[in-house]
Amino acid sequence: MAIRGMKTVTHSFVGLLQWGDYLSEGFTQTPDADANHYDFVVVGGGSAGCVVAARLSENPMHRVLLLEAGGNPHPLSIVPLTGSLLHNHPSADWQYATVPLNNSQFPLGDRKLPWPRGKMLGGCSSINYMVYMRGNPKDYDEWANKTCDPRWSYTNVEKYFKKMEDYHGSFNNHENFHSTNGPVTVEPIKYAPGLKNLLQAVKETGYRVRDLNAYQKEGFSPLEVMQKRGRRMSSYTSYIEPILKRKNLKILRYAHVTKIHLDSKLKATGVSFVRNGRTSYVTAKKEVIISAGTINSAQLLLLSGIGPQEHLRSVGIKPLVELPVGKNLQDHVMSHIGPIILNDTSTSFMPFRDLSLKSLVDYYSRGSGPLTSPMGMISVGVTSTSTSAGWPNILYIIGSMGVTYGSGEMADDVYRTGNHFTQLSNTFIGQAAHTAFVALGKPKSRGIIELRDKNPFSKPLIDPKYYSDEGNQDMLDMIEGYETIVKLYEKSDSLGRKLGARIVEIPSCAKYGFKTKAYYECAIRTPILHMFHPVGSCAMGKIGDADSVVDSQLRVIGTKGLRVIDASIMPTITNANTYAPTILIGEVGADLIKSSYVRNLMK
């Protein structure tokens, strides 16, 4: 109850500040007729959209308009610990949820899994956990193979990771793998109780502690976060804030784009958007770039007549271009293993103990302390299962949040899992604990996004179809991931013997016998969760391939002057959290656009 009360207070505060932000711009900047013509119109000021708008406007000859449905990043989003309080708030989150997941065993609830998506400048990078991971080089080689375009191979994209990075992480291998000249600052996690014990156990279990962003191989690493002096580095703070005075870049907040306009030759001419209840139209002389994220980019193409004909007709939209929009949806489906009880509270972040006046002073004077913590996360890891395609396919995030009054309730609130986590935690209040989040880094299952109807304000239907692959390989791989965590925590000297690590059993799965494969499968489905990384709904590929929506230059196939540049274009998901790969897509995409106009000028 107390947590729900706290949430109501927080939400009222968030709502109030957002209303102030809206008033400060909402009524003032409706573009006049003259201002309605731009060279480039970028739809969505999220992770990729901010990169694209910033890079395109580097050329003062380009007039760039960035349209964002949300407002400025909320003050709570800047402080890493408080960012997640914005999940599920209507002014900061699109509040999407899946269709009921019938293969998930929720103890309560409607089996609809929330899919938070940031609705503000910075998009998801304004509410995410800031975990910095590039992915495996073979993830990018896989994209190059799928598109037959070597520009996407790791050898060729690595320079863009260096271009984006201002690396001050834990590893001292700068010259070869990192750079310090880019806009996105990367720092080591600064508040990490239990990290030393964990890394010791990693070594005892036979894995190496290594820089997973150098050349990803099996192992674990202290968390590296996109923060600067403890402040969140969203794509807005990294790319847009420093250039807000640029005259040729116009940013319109609270502008919800509802349609892409195509002329009779299928050239994108502009977009319609609704702002302050009024519909406006802007034209793009050169290109329209859709960067609205995996759900909304697919939704916008579908609303504009680009997608599977049959589906479009079924919702009353005239099909213009037949493409498999929405069909290649992938996500890092996840199992939450915890609490894992430990017998020493110095190995856990205990909010009631650690949050004090001192933590405020530490944060504001030194950019350190518990307020810099992304909800207690301390480490990431990757391993390969027996069937991996030659590179790691399981992804781990380890959190060191102890069990405190309300922590189970908070997890239930984020995942809408009734009282599942509350019941699991309640007997252990006050005890040290870790949590392991295990995800399929390279899932085989594919989901789908479709329109509910032709109303641009309706939430689309999201069916991730987790664990639906033929042969059940996804479940078998996840069980191997679960077993790795059992080994790491319960069998190691540093965590198992010295700290008495004990994974709390899920009562409804006890009938299968703890630590049997049947138990693991039950636990993995109780409930099915995800790491918030949907991608692939507007996949890049060869023209004519079953999944291809954009070509290797991110141009929407069958149209002109229209690209998609965001996480939705990944043909296959990276074995890594998806923010850094999305920034990379923004950087590559902006360069592809720039080079095509340089070429045209030279013709």
Ligand SMILES: Cc1cc2nc3c(=O)[nH]c(=O)nc-3n(C[C@H](O)[C@H](O)[C@H](O)COP(=O)(O)OP(=O)(O)OC[C@H]3O[C@@H](n4cnc5c(N)ncnc54)[C@H](O)[C@@H]3O)c2cc1C
């Ligand atoms: C809770 C959470 C935690 C995460 N944690 C991590 C992490 O720790 N590390 C990591 O690497 N990744 C993480 N991710 C994933 C990562 O943040 C995303 O994959 C990535 O940011 C997606 O970027 P994007 O540009 O595709 O979309 P977004 O960042 O979502 O940007 C889309 C933007 O378009 C706007 N928009 C949408 N529709 C319209 C419209 N019709 N008109 C105008 N504007 C529109 C949106 O408001 C938004 O600003 C997390 C994600 C979430 C939600």
